[in-house]
Amino acid sequence: MVKVGISDVAARAGVSEATVSRVLNRRGAVAASTRRVVEEAIRELGYDRGTASQLVVVLTPELAQPFFGRLCELIESALAPQGLKAIVCSTTIGGFQEIDFIRSTADLGIAGVIFASASNTLVGADPAVYRLLQKRQIPFVLMNGAIEGSQAPSFSTNDRVAAELAVDHLWRLGHREIGMIVGPVGNRPSDRRLEGFIAAMRHRGVEDPDKLVAHQVYSIEGGMSAAETLLDQDVTALVAASDYMALGAIRAARRRGLSVPDDVSVIGYDDSEIMAFVEPPLTTVRQPVERIAQSIATAMVHLVSRRNVPRGELLFDPELIVRSSTGPLRDR
Template sequence: MATVRGAEPAKRRTGARTPVGSTSLAAVAQVAEVSEATVSRVLNRKYGVSAATRQAVEDALKQVGYERPLDNRLVLMLTPNLKNPIFAQQAERVENELNPYGLKSIICPVYPGTPRERDYVESLVDAGVAAIVFLSSSNTLRDADHRVVQLIESRGIPYVSINGGFPESDAPVVSTDDWRAAEIAVGHLHDLGHRRIGLLAGPVDNVPADRRVEGFLRAMAKRGIEDAEALVSRQHFNFEGGQQAASALLADGVTGIVASSDEMALGAYRAAERGGLSVPADVSIVGYDDSPMLDFTAPPLTTVRQPTERIAENVGRILTALIGHREVNSEEILIDPELRLRGSTAPVRR
């Protein structure tokens, strides 16, 4: 189920209006009170146009009913890496949503908030970039260098963020409901009789990680479990981070673990093994993402699944609307995750 904070977003329209020709270009220039050359620069997202002038031209384009064509345009997708299967899966599904509109994706693995991210954008904006997708990139980091957003907005390039938005921007955001994900995982373990439940959380000031911590503490308090803050261990979203965090929690006597990624959950498997414990006989573990191949882990990992296909559907609808110069709602869209039961959870051992 998708939740939108605010009004419903604009509905998809598959038809596109006829692109502006030379006569219409003159009409747009007249309405905006600028030269035809300036209109052309705005249409082609060139440098050298002030924000006020660009907005005047954009308003004039709407007034004359112009929509940018969707054919032969590039969509840049910025993601932390493709080693994590969930990022590759999400990028592929967004690309599948864009292909029917003639949009071609360029997937760029970057370290979020670094010059490398800006370099990718700066080198490609003149190549006909129609839009940009921040796929769990610098949009997830509260204290990252967000100058890349200033660059994009100065060129009038629309963008959408996945799993967290930029605090200084009202651009559209589509996210998995991380609060709900924590509630689902805690509820499942609690129903199995677990009361000492720990959370393997991501780094501080990471938007999805912070949201899952909030959801975890809320879910624990709802069930009358106090002092749950002591059962939160924050590390990186990878195998080593999960192993280190789980080792500390297991030493503190937890019987159930909620991991913030499937990689962290597999790290918890290793921590349990090295501690002489069995999964799920001694400790139950819930992952997050639903990465491929989880059925083949030992035991198969119970996980909270990110709805990548529904995220992609919303991103595709919003992007084509933005490129087509149609209004969209800027409120964050939250998509409900779901629990995938496998073999890594069991009733607590009395």
Template sequence: AQQGLTPVLCTQTAGGVTESEYVDLLLEQQVAGVVFAGGAYAQRDADHAHYDRLAARNLPVVLINAAIDDLPFPRVVCDDADAMEQAAEHLLALGHERIGLVLGPRDHVPSERKLAAFQAVCERAGVPFDDALVVRSLYSLQSGQASAARLIEQGATGILCASDPLALGAVRAVRRARLSTPGDVSVIGYDDSAFMASADPPLTTIRQPIEAMGRAAVDFLVSQIDGTLGPVDELLFEPELVVRRSTGAARHRAKS
């Protein structure tokens, strides 16, 4: 709006209008450009035909967060590898060795980056990587709870989650197992969503610089509309580990 454009927000819900249908609708309305804040571009095995339609029309497009390599659009990305390094090193410094991961689907690019970074941290620290401690999940509290329950059964003393709702689900799973956070199992989220400081316990999480990323995405879009944007592939933003009370020193446990 500050740039003289009229923003139109398209939101997806289960069983509602699809991303592809929204693209068709926006093309019919002759929009000046599109910013995607989530979508099939982050998954390798998804249908990407609607992005091809946008590219064929040379419509200005910006993607927020990591995407598959084949798309010709600039991306504004929180550094997933750096985020995972900060979170994993925090837990290792607290004495955790059995660290579980709750990630998105196998073809999800941000999750791929997080996993690769975690494996690299483990290798540098001399901590064995256990594939049984990696669980793939949907991005919901309920899915986080189910995934974390599996990790707790595997003896995880720390759980790194790819979103804050997943982390809240993990905390619930710890309670259901009659354990405590962080006394028995430490939990780290991702995003620093609203009210995470008010969770019980307050959630240690990775903060994305949302405002700066949003401004960059709009700047990229407007520069494309004006024809002034030079070559851009991916603009990385540095995340910040926000330490609260959901992480603490490791208490080693046997597998259930």
């Protein structure tokens, strides 16, 4: 059997051998349409790429939530033009699925791994999965949580800025009794949002903002429970660590006969597309998911191609999206 070479692929695709080489090695700029033609020629001719894998595992929690579904979609779309294919694995934060997924896929051959707000968000998480990847020399990229002792590139929303944006908005509306609904202790993004909230409130002269904080799980039910605790303290506004928590807070307020935003203002976090269509449309802090996803994909492509990538954590500023769930403080 005659071995298929780069020249054969180039001839079938109608491009130069240099272009085929750039596609195979993921180096240099190649138009998406040209890349598709080359990839099709590779498949038709059965060209052997060697041992290089095209598969990238994306580990992420809660795909049922629109934000994470959108994030994975964007990462997958950004990797595809570079000849990489994403395998999305939904995991339970702190569970055993991550190490199981990595062990099974690493045996099949993978190019890299993306931890998209997975175990890397937990303080004190079991480092076994990262050690396994380092041992097998499989590169990985992190989102919303850098790992101590690891040089893997990390891309995160600046959660301290997110909290400042929310507090500043409510303060300007006249609110002073502002409550904060956050996730479990030890969740890095949640801890950062809490630090930002405490700093923002103290900067504005609030002596003991810690008493206005309630920890709960990231869910609608968690938001409801935390809101009940804070509404008992007569807060006039609530800042939630996720959009789903914010929806839970709105439900809790309504069950007390309170109106949002007339009696209680509520701010979420993430800005899933559907939040513009809930009632009332949710004021929220938007994570720059498009820019983060593109940066993650670019870093992964460079790592797979054995190119240098800046180490450490890169922070992206969020944006406050004002809708109808916040309003001026009213006399009670």
